[in-house]
Amino acid sequence: MPxxxxxxxxxxxxxxxxxxxxxxxEFRAAAAGAGRALGDAEREAAVRAxxxxxxxxxxxxxxxxxxxxxxxxxxNHFALAALLEDAARRGAQAVYCLGDLGGFGPHPEKxxxxxxxxxxxxxxxxxxxxxxxxxxxxxCGYTDPRDNHFAAxxxxxxxxxxxxxxxxxxxxxxxxxRVRVGDRELLLVHGSPRRINEFLFRSTSPVPFLExxxxxxxxxxxxxxxTGLHWHRRLPSGRDVVNVGVIGRPxxxxxxxxxxxxxxxxxxxxxxELVPLVYDHLSLAAxxxxxxxxxxxxxxxxxxxxxxCLEILPARERAASRY
Amino acid sequence: MxxxxxxxxxxxxRVALKALDTLWFQVGGTLCNLACTHCxxxxxxxxxxxxxxxxxxxxxxxxxxAKLGVREYYFTGGEPFLNPEMEAIxxxxxxxxxxxxxxxxxxxxxxxxxxxxALADATDYSLDLRVSLDGYDAASNDPIRGAGTFDRILAxxxxxxxAGLNPVITVTEVCPEAATDEGKERFFALLRSLGLDRPxxxxxxxxxxxxxxxxxxxxxxxxxLRAGEVPEDGLEHLQCSGCRMATDQGVWVCPILVNExxxxxxxxxxxxLGTFSLKHPACWTCHAYGxxxxx
Numbered sequence: 001m002p003x004x005x006x007x008x009x010x011x012x013x014x015x016x017x018x019x020x021x022x023x024x025x026e027f028r029a030a031a032a033g034a035g036r037a038l039g040d041a042e043r044e045a046a047v048r049a050x051x052x053x054x055x056x057x058x059x060x061x062x063x064x065x066x067x068x069x070x071x072x073x074x075x076n077h078f079a080l081a082a083l084l085e086d087a088a089r090r091g092a093q094a095v096y097c098l099g100d101l102g103g104f105g106p107h108p109e110k111x112x113x114x115x116x117x118x119x120x121x122x123x124x125x126x127x128x129x130x131x132x133x134x135x136x137x138x139x140c141g142y143t144d145p146r147d148n149h150f151a152a153x154x155x156x157x158x159x160x161x162x163x164x165x166x167x168x169x170x171x172x173x174x175x176x177x178r179v180r181v182g183d184r185e186l187l188l189v190h191g192s193p194r195r196i197n198e199f200l201f202r203s204t205s206p207v208p209f210l211e212x213x214x215x216x217x218x219x220x221x222x223x224x225x226x227t228g229l230h231w232h233r234r235l236p237s238g239r240d241v242v243n244v245g246v247i248g249r250p251x252x253x254x255x256x257x258x259x260x261x262x263x264x265x266x267x268x269x270x271x272x273e274l275v276p277l278v279y280d281h282l283s284l285a286a287x288x289x290x291x292x293x294x295x296x297x298x299x300x301x302x303x304x305x306x307x308x309c310l311e312i313l314p315a316r317e318r319a320a321s322r323y
Numbered sequence: 324m325x326x327x328x329x330x331x332x333x334x335x336x337r338v339a340l341k342a343l344d345t346l347w348f349q350v351g352g353t354l355c356n357l358a359c360t361h362c363x364x365x366x367x368x369x370x371x372x373x374x375x376x377x378x379x380x381x382x383x384x385x386x387x388x389a390k391l392g393v394r395e396y397y398f399t400g401g402e403p404f405l406n407p408e409m410e411a412i413x414x415x416x417x418x419x420x421x422x423x424x425x426x427x428x429x430x431x432x433x434x435x436x437x438x439x440x441a442l443a444d445a446t447d448y449s450l451d452l453r454v455s456l457d458g459y460d461a462a463s464n465d466p467i468r469g470a471g472t473f474d475r476i477l478a479x480x481x482x483x484x485x486a487g488l489n490p491v492i493t494v495t496e497v498c499p500e501a502a503t504d505e506g507k508e509r510f511f512a513l514l515r516s517l518g519l520d521r522p523x524x525x526x527x528x529x530x531x532x533x534x535x536x537x538x539x540x541x542x543x544x545x546x547x548l549r550a551g552e553v554p555e556d557g558l559e560h561l562q563c564s565g566c567r568m569a570t571d572q573g574v575w576v577c578p579i580l581v582n583e584x585x586x587x588x589x590x591x592x593x594x595x596l597g598t599f600s601l602k603h604p605a606c607w608t609c610h611a612y613g614x615x616x617x618x
Contacts, residue, residue, distance in 0.1 A: 015372035016353070016365040016582045019536045030584035031572050036594040043593035047390060050343075050596050119564075138419065138572060143524055144511075145504040194342065203449040204395060206420035212392025259565060266500040310521070323521060 001142035018098075018173040018192070025241040042070070051217040062180035063094040063265075069099035069188065070260035071125070071225025074248025075105030075158065077114055079258050082279035085119040090275075096179065099125020101108040101170070103138065104248055106286065106291040112166055123224065124173040125190040126197045131162060132171025142311050148270050150308040151293055160238060178219070184267025187219035200224050200232035200243055203316035210241045216308055221270055223261065228252070228306075229317060230259040232272050240270050247277060250304040256281045257304075335602035336550045341564045343592065344394040345617055346384065347578045350376045351400020357500045358426055359468050361497045361540045363530040364582055366401045372552070373570045373581060375389035375406040378415065384569045385419055386579060387592045392393070393601030397617065399578060404430035410438060417446040423618055428454040443488065452490040452524065453618060454480055456589070458498050459509055466499055477517060477528070484518035491523040491618050496537075500568035501526050528612040530579055530605045542604035546611075553610060554603075561606075564614045567595050576615045579605050 021257045038046060049313055068087035073080055087095050093213060097120050098289035115122065130138055140153040142148045175196065177188040192198035193213055210233065214222055221240040229252065230245025245259035257276035264271030283302045296307040305322040333451075352373040355366035364372075377426060388396075396416050401407050403424050416422045443450040443483035454476060461473035468476070471528050492514060500506030515520035529535050531542050558564060568575040573587050574595040580586035580603055588595035601610075608614060 007370065011365075011367055011370035012374070016370065018583060019532060019541055024371060027584060028572070031587045035573065035586040035589040036582050036597070038594050041592060046593045046596050050340075052389060106515065114604075139406055143526065145507060201449075204421045206394065206448060208389035208419060209392045209394040212390075217391075303325060311523070313488065315451040316443070316449040318521060318523075319487070321521070 012322070018234065037254065049218060051212060053218075056176075056178075056217065058176055058178045060178045060180055060185065062094070063181070063183075064181055064267045066092055067094045067096060067179060067181060067263050068092035068260060069096045069098065069223050069242075069244045069263060069270055069287075071190070071244050072100045072228060072246025072248045072249050073097070073111055074100065074103050074246065075111060076248040076258070076279075076284060077106050077107065077110040078103075078115045078281070079247040079277060079279040080111060080118075083277055084114065084120075086173055086260075086275070086277055087260075092262065094179070095120050096177065096188055097122040098188060098244060099123050099173070099196075100127045100204070100225065100248070101125070102127045102131065102162060103154045104293075106287045106293060108158050108162045109166065112169075113175075117127070120268040121176055121177065122173050123188055123190060124170065124175055124196065125221065127155075127158070128170035128173055129196055131159060131167045137176050142309065144311055147311055149269045149310045150294060150296065154297070157291070157293065164220070181263050181270065183264070184220035184270050185218075186221045186223055186263065187217055188223050190224065194223060199227050199312060200241075201229060201314050201317055202233070202243070204314045205233070205241070207233070207235055210235055211235055211239075214239050221263070223263075227312070230261070230274050232261075234269075234275060236273075238269070241270055242272055244272075245274065249300050252304070252306040252317075254304045254322070324421040324425060334340060334549050335600045335606075336548055336601050338558045338561055338564050339598045340567075340596055342387070343391050343565070343567060343596070344398060345566040346388050346393045346395075346592075347397045347399060347566060347568040347583055347616075348376055348381060348384070348412075349373050349400060349568060349578075350398045350409065351403040351406050352376070352571060353581075354401040354405055355427070356405060356429055357472065358403055359457075359534065361467055361495060361529055363523065363533040363535050363579060364401075365533040368458045370401075373401075373572055375401075376409075376412075376571050378408045378411050378570070380569075380571060381412045382415055384592065389419055391592060393420065395617075396420055396426065397427040397578075397615070398422065402427050402430065402443060406433070408440070409517040410435075413439075413442055413450070417442060417448055417450060421448040421450070423451040424441055425453045425455070426479075427472075428456075428476040428479035429483050432454055433485065433492060434490060436482045438481075440488055441445040449477050452483060452488060454483070454490045455481075455493045455494050455495075455582070457495060459513055463498060470608060477523050480514070480519070481517050489519055489521050489523060491525050491529060493525045493544060495527045495529050525618055527616075528614055530608050532579075532605050533582065542607070546604050546607045548606050548610055557610060558601075560613065561600055561601075561609055562617065563601075563606075563609075565594060566617075579609070
């Protein structure tokens, strides 16, 4: 008969099997007999099947020789206006937005005419998805009550100040786009190719993971946003992954610039430039104050340091953060 | 054998592996320098159900994981830092991806913390430490984790903070206030007092198996998942749709069920890419509470 645990478990020669103790040899034998033991060929086939993704019928746009890609407007219409000017001045033939138009900043409706005037081609972020679906919160699910408090303010303000027409338009945006720059095919997503709200931080997006994602989703480069922090990694295969950052608020680096990406066709490689964008952040801060948005949000605009919702940062990015 | 085995596999929903994002290592086996009364794997100084993993074993799985595009690695036990190869294992892992170590905090000497900081600084990827604590004071923590552990855990956390590392403190709901906003604020205040000015906290429910079943009672018979009662997208949120656990005994479905032989899926990760039958009562906890052992 299996033994019940004594008050202080004494396992010598015994193994825990669920709620009981059994002789170690009995556990080991049962474990060894469980599961599969595939042959080499079967294992290769299993891995191949695992790595195969269903066909993606997203139409391919372009080809272009130079495009600008940005994400995370967060209602920052001042930065959006500056971006459209900067991208035009640098000769971008098309301008793409990777989503998250709202939250954080003032006057969501001021973003819409700028997108139209700039001919911006957008995909849906999790903010657009939530607003279009009539969700009551941004669904960030923080542990820290303070983070949840500010996330609710941020979402609630945008939700109240966004017209039904704008929300409907958001709901019709595609989830991904494929864009040709020269001979290379770029996959544009919000979070990751798999999930709209997946965070791809530099320190938690290892090379083997990215190589497999680009294999599965058949592209030469993958562009994303959602984290708020920009980075670029050229993979050993020669392909590129670019988190274009956000133009809505600074990159938690103590500077007031915001960031976007320029992608250019070079013969031997994809040209990737992460561009710091100077904009009228003082006017933005003044407008945020007039709208009664939290002082903590205004502080981020003025200092370049994030003050809330830092829980999402991995250890490495958090270590580089002021708060 | 045990109650779980009497639940028919045919009645239980099956969950597919959507993507192997998180690979766990039971790197400390079931060996621990503590014998916490709520430990769902009943780890103790004499529990050899799973032994320490060697650097060679870990390397084998890391090579396979790279081909599958695994995103992150977690190390647990038992107590990982009892394993004499633990720092070498971390160094090998951080060359290919981010790593998180779940520790009881007792073996975090100043010199070890300095070495861990050096490992963190030498890589492009995140190194995270998670330290378990089960109360705000010795009176609430020590009955669970052992006499004198509260002070020793706090000393370890302070050593991490002094070395410039910012661990996540993991609290289980054995501490009933932990799930409330006031309770969290109390933990944040405690951590700030240790020198962690940016405190991080993770709250976990308890699994009524192992030592915890003895402490607070096992599952009731209704606490089971049955096919048809769980929507398809509910299954996709279960951590077993995105993780596997490697031990010295092979590959298991998840970090919770390493004491269930039927949860062993094979020798290699390739063997373990199939579906799993959610027939164990602990699967009910994961579904009902939306548990992820990830940070």
